[in-house]
Amino acid sequence: MSKLAVLASGSGSNFEAMVHYFRQQATADIVLLLSDQPQAQCLNRAERLGVPAAAQRVRDFPDKDSYERWIRDTLLDSAVDMVVLAGYMRLCGPTLLQAFDHRILNIHPALLPSFPGKHAVEQALDYGVQVSGVTIHVVDEGMDTGPILYQEPVPVFAGDTPETLQKRIASVEHRMYPRVVEAYFQGEVTLKARRAIWKEEPTWDCGF
Amino acid sequence: MSKLAVLASGSGSNFEAMVHYFRQQATADIVLLLSDQPQAQCLNRAERLGVPAAAQRVRDFPDKDSYERWIRDTLLDSAVDMVVLAGYMRLCGPTLLQAFDHRILNIHPALLPSFPGKHAVEQALDYGVQVSGVTIHVVDEGMDTGPILYQEPVPVFAGDTPETLQKRIASVEHRMYPRVVEAYFQGEVTLKARRAIWKEEPTWDCGF
Numbered sequence: 001m002s003k004l005a006v007l008a009s010g011s012g013s014n015f016e017a018m019v020h021y022f023r024q025q026a027t028a029d030i031v032l033l034l035s036d037q038p039q040a041q042c043l044n045r046a047e048r049l050g051v052p053a054a055a056q057r058v059r060d061f062p063d064k065d066s067y068e069r070w071i072r073d074t075l076l077d078s079a080v081d082m083v084v085l086a087g088y089m090r091l092c093g094p095t096l097l098q099a100f101d102h103r104i105l106n107i108h109p110a111l112l113p114s115f116p117g118k119h120a121v122e123q124a125l126d127y128g129v130q131v132s133g134v135t136i137h138v139v140d141e142g143m144d145t146g147p148i149l150y151q152e153p154v155p156v157f158a159g160d161t162p163e164t165l166q167k168r169i170a171s172v173e174h175r176m177y178p179r180v181v182e183a184y185f186q187g188e189v190t191l192k193a194r195r196a197i198w199k200e201e202p203t204w205d206c207g208f
Numbered sequence: 209m210s211k212l213a214v215l216a217s218g219s220g221s222n223f224e225a226m227v228h229y230f231r232q233q234a235t236a237d238i239v240l241l242l243s244d245q246p247q248a249q250c251l252n253r254a255e256r257l258g259v260p261a262a263a264q265r266v267r268d269f270p271d272k273d274s275y276e277r278w279i280r281d282t283l284l285d286s287a288v289d290m291v292v293l294a295g296y297m298r299l300c301g302p303t304l305l306q307a308f309d310h311r312i313l314n315i316h317p318a319l320l321p322s323f324p325g326k327h328a329v330e331q332a333l334d335y336g337v338q339v340s341g342v343t344i345h346v347v348d349e350g351m352d353t354g355p356i357l358y359q360e361p362v363p364v365f366a367g368d369t370p371e372t373l374q375k376r377i378a379s380v381e382h383r384m385y386p387r388v389v390e391a392y393f394q395g396e397v398t399l400k401a402r403r404a405i406w407k408e409e410p411t412w413d414c415g416f
Binding site (some may be wrong): 020090111112113114115125126127128129130131133147150151152153155157193194195196197198201204 | 256260319320321322323332333335336337338339341355356359360361362365366402403404405406409410
């Protein structure tokens, strides 16, 4: 059974969706939640769900790489196979990327390469797009630039606020992120250069 | 009945789809095709379809603005209400934008702001997106930067080539561009800053 760790900075709703999914599927075990925000709600969720968790502030380390070595060593101590970023608001540096080469996944609330970075939902509304969505990708050294494993469109409606659009996007995230993580460690989706090859092409849920 | 002109540089397949649509609907009359490429296939289509057409090379004018004044004056001579760009490979300058303020529409074979410019389909494949699409927008002075009236997602499959993806996108273009042009001149879709307000939210065709 694959051992997964989740890195999160915020509420951890994707973390919780993933815990429920893999407890039902029994194809992976989420052995650890790590956070860079000791007050983040994701830590409360981890406690409630019975998932071991730890948090450290970057500023309590001498430099960013020391913080990242703590992340890496904690992951290696738990024999983690794959790392899942779920609202983790930091770039991964070489220490983490080398230790888990092509084994760190991220989810982003927009159709990359549109609207990378922290304010994707607001920026999509400000731009006036009518199609936004969800991107699940392998993490590289850039900001939301890694090769894409899965994308699904989400409509934007005229009356949308950041909150209503975020909620619509989150429902796709919670449904798809665990499935794509599972497909990736099971080899159902592989990468050829930057293009994902699915053994069976996934279809979108267009039932909005 | 609205009088439309189409500007095109290439094959003119969107032009032809629009002619057929409006001859059936009888809500607008396509009174003119203008091109910057005297050898372009769109001119043959115009002749076959019985649509008046003219073409001039930019390089046969003293400067770009003289060329654009020819476009503008030809449009005004025909009492054109709205201008539809359909594979017109030039930016619109101030002469044309001022004469037809918010009355020039364009279609782009990607989900803007991703992949603006001339090589959208190839760039989408190279990036590895799984959701591309079609954007119909009001033209401003930028390259594919104007406010969006309509977007529709189009899936990218693992086996896609530029040709197969282009074909899938073109089928959405031919279906939707005439409808969105019509909705715009009938006031069914309006702009509030950069956001389109549809009287009735359009739905995507997800039957791929």
